[in-house]
Each structure stands twice: as C-alpha cells, then as structure tokens.
Amino acid sequence: MKRFLAVTLGILTAIGGFVDIGDLVANSETGARFGMRLAWVVVVGVIGICLYAEMSGRVAAVSGRPVFDLVRERLGARVALANLAGSYLVTLLTLSAEIGGVALAIELATSVHYLLWVPIAAFVLWVVLWKVKFEPMERVFGLAGLALVVFVVALIALDPPWAQLGQQVTSPVPPATEDWGTYGFFAVALFAAAMTPYEVFFFSSGGVEEKWTSRDLAISRVNVFVGFPLGGVLSLAVMGCAAVVYEPLQAQVDTLGQTALPVAMALGKLGLVVVILGFFAATFGAALETGLSAGYTVAQYFGWQWGKLVRPRQAARFHTVVLISVLLGVALLLTTADPIAITEYSLVFSAVALPLTYLPILIVANDRDYLGDEVNSPLTNVLGVTYLVIILVAAIAAVPLMILTGMGS
Amino acid sequence: MTNEVLRVDFDLLDRQIVDLDGHPVGKVDDVEFGTTADGRPFVAAILVGHHALGERIGGRLGRWMAAVARRLHTTGDPQPLRIPFERVAEIGSAIRLDVRHELLNTPALELWLRDNVIGRIPGASDAGQ
C-alpha cells in the first residue's frame, strides 16, 4: 500500500511539475495564433522528455552519476566548460522567469504590481531552498500544480467546436494569417518548453540524492511514462483554451492574465481562484527546481559536494551558487525586463544548449561499464538517435528563426 | 573495470572522485606521473584544484580560470590537492578512495565560503535533508 502510494504521489508530482512558466506562455501564445495546428509539437516534446528523463534516471540509479557529472566526464573539461556556461545561463534565465511568474500570479490575485512581489517571492523561495526537506517540497508544489487540471475542465465547459479543433490538429501547416517562419519559431519554442534541460538536471540529481538503485527503476519509469504525458495533456488544454477563445478574434496573448482568462470565462471566479493557485504552485515549484539546478550544474562540473542531504556548511560552494543565482534572477527582473520576454528568450537558448547535454547521456546509457545489463534496448536507441537529430535541428534553427521572425512577432 | 588496462584520459581525467563513504571530493583535474627506472611514466597521483584545471584547459579561458583560482586562494600558493594513487581503492563510474574526506585538505574556496558566507546564515549547521 505504501509503495502504491509512493508511485501515485510520484505520478501526481510529475504531472504538476511538468508545467512551468515556459509551458504556460508558449502554449497559450501558440494556441491564440495557430489554434491547435502546433499540437503535434507538444506530443513530440513529451516523448522526448520521457526518453531523456528515463535514460538519465536509469544512469543515475545504476551508476550513481547525475547528468552534469557525465557531461564533463564524456565531453572533456573544455567542451563541458562551454556547455556549463550555456546551461547555467539558460537555467538562470529560466529561474528568473519562474520568479517573475510567481510574482505575476500573486499580482493576479492581489492587483498589486508584480515588481513589488519579486523580492518577497525570491526571499521565500530561498528560505524554502535552505530549510525545507526535499520530498515535502517536491510533493507540495507538484500536487498544488495539479490545480492546472482546471484548464481541462474549462476546455470542456467552453464546449469548443471539437471537429474544427480536430481538423487543426491533423493539418500541421500555418494558418493564413501566419507564415512558415513564425510557425517554425513557435514549434521550436514549444519543443523547448517540453524538453527543458533543468528538468533532467533536477530529476537525475534528485535520484542520486534519494539513493536510487536498480530496484527503484520501475518506480522511476512509471513516474516518467505516466506523469509527463499527463502533464503534456495539461499543456494541450492550455493551448486548447487559448485556441478557442483567442484564435477566432485574432488576439495575441502576451500576459499571464490572458492565459487565465478562458478559465474565468468558462468557470467564473472559482475557476480563476483555482487557476491562480495552479500558476503559483507550478512556477514556484519550477523556481525551486531551477534554483537547485543552477547549483547542480556548477557543483557537478567541478566535482564539489552538492545537494540537500548534507548540512549546508558542508556544501558551502553549492549553496553559495544557489544563493547568487537567486540574487541574479531577481536583479534581472528588477531591471523591469518583462518576465514573459525572459521566458521566451530562455526557451530559445534552452533549445540551443540541449544537444551537448543530451548526447553524453545517450552515449553513457549504452555503456556496459556503467550500466551492465541495464543499457539501452535497440528500440530506445532508435528513438534516442532520432531525437538526437530532432534536438540538433531545433538547436540549429532556434537562433536564425528568432532573428528572422523578430521573436515570432 | 572490465580489463587490466587503464586509460589515463578516459578512466581518470574529469572523473568524479568520492571518498570511502561516497562523499564528493572533486574531479580529477590532472594526473601526475612518476618515472620508473627504465624511463617510463607511471601514474603517481591524481590532482584536484581549479588552478590545475585551468592550466590543463589552457588558452585564454583556462588562464582566466587559473588566475581566478589563484585570486580566490586565500593562503597564497594554490597547490592542487594531491592524492597519491595508492589511495585509490576502485575505478568505476567514480574513483573511490580508501580514506574519508575529512582526512584530505578542504579546498580553500570551500573553507572561505563556509567561514564567511554560508556558515553565518542561521541554520547552516542543521542536519541534512
């Protein structure tokens, strides 16, 4: 029974934990502009993150090595240092965006300008990172993030023209109002929102900290293969709500309030309360994950003691990096940079940084010296190499598409 | 290890070093050779330290890293932590030593941050989670 409960909780946590500010922004923007014509990208992204998280979870459980440790071990000190610089910057941008998301969610609830909430949110974030135990932290925010299921309820309550949405899903071409450039740009952004590297840094480091062994592989797999796809369903519901409400009006979504509005239209004030709670939990949970991941990448590159299992004074360098990262994230927001714009940039650069983080895991997941008989199956390898190609294409296309389309505008 | 052969670059360099209990000690930032009577190098010690890493990476970035490491070093001479190869108990996905990390010198940066930053925050000595 206890085991069953652990699995259920893990799945629920994965669902709530999958959606963050990047998914909320990218999915509702694309829904408003492209209807459901880019829904397939979410599916491709969810399969990708399942594959990547399963491999890195398996490597962490069997060999005890988290992702960024292996990045340096396989790519060498120099290439890995370039990767560290890129991955750290992307994680920092994402952290900043999530803190902004928390503040925007509180603004929605209080009507007090978000910039006033940024320092408070960041301080509470840091206290939680400093004091609270790993598991309750993950559970509380993962479960509260499930409030975003309200988007599924709202979509059904809006009683959309299902046939028309279905037709958009099966016609993956830009609508008359858009061109292939913006279509490609938003495809890359959506893919990056689903396959964010920090999720995998966090997942594999958490596995090492919780001292997973080969026996925990089954639980890890169930969490990944059930939790992430259900999280993908939430993403699609966010997209669907925006598609139903905004696409016919040709309206653009560029605030978090607009993302929430379809729920309020369908379900009234109560729906709005639930959706704001969901925004808060999802962004706060993701801020915790990105804050820790910023520390993980640096500490694991240099081989420092890291993590929350030891007293903070025994991992002074790790905790210093986490603290500085939160401060830098706040500083970026206090320049009055728009959190939604920060989110968009973080998605583009996250697509660029992904290949060099994915490749070492794919290779080590095939290494018998590390994994013994738990190496990739032939099917996993076919998928793994296919995704390497997809990830490479997205990485190469990201910056040119960003420049050509002017961030998709 | 699947065979007797040890590959200095693949099996040693950039691999995680852990102590007897699995606590991270550092990465293998460089490897020091001794010379046998017939003039062949043999693995004498593994070196840990940002300064050593910077020197190995080389180029502008490496020099910069080495300079920062020197600057952050409060006690003057940034000697790397030198672990004699006899202390290596096992080479697998990590390099396991046969000593506890308390017996090795704590890196200067860690000590400085512990004493001046992290150690001053309330709760720094609370048990791990």
Add this chain to the structure above:
Amino acid sequence: MLASDLLGRPVRDRDGKPLGRVADLLTEPDEHGRQRVVRVLVTPRRRGRLLGFERPGIQRPWLLERISSLLHRGTREVPWEDIDWSAE
C-alpha cells in the same frame, strides 16, 4: 610530469614519421603494482573527443559509433617504446 603535458602533443615514430597527436595513455600494472604507460593512443587528425568509442566492445548506438570511427579514422595504439616525444 603531468598528463596534460603529454596529451594532445604531436609525436613521431622512431623513424621520424609523424603519428599524429596523443589522445590517451594506456597503462598496465608492473610487478610493484604501479600503473606504467605501455601504449599510446594516437589519432592522426584533431576532430574532437573520442567519446569512449575507442574502447573495445563499445559499439552502440550504432550510428554514433560509425560517425565517431569515421571522424577518427586511423586512430591506433602504439607501444610506448616506439614513440619519439621530442618531435615538434
């Protein structure tokens, strides 16, 4: 002497023919248990990391192994005594 002094160096064989650059040093224990360098992995061109595919029996994923072995064609192990380190 440090590993970083040897790795990456261009070397020649005893007849003065260039062998390429040193990619790895392979050691075996001697009678005192010291890990002595017995062979040197040399690679003719500078084309990035070997990624671990240079080890015998490591062959998957197939496509990546093929690409790696194509990029690092000519990579081979040379006995220590056949290497002339003085070459520039």
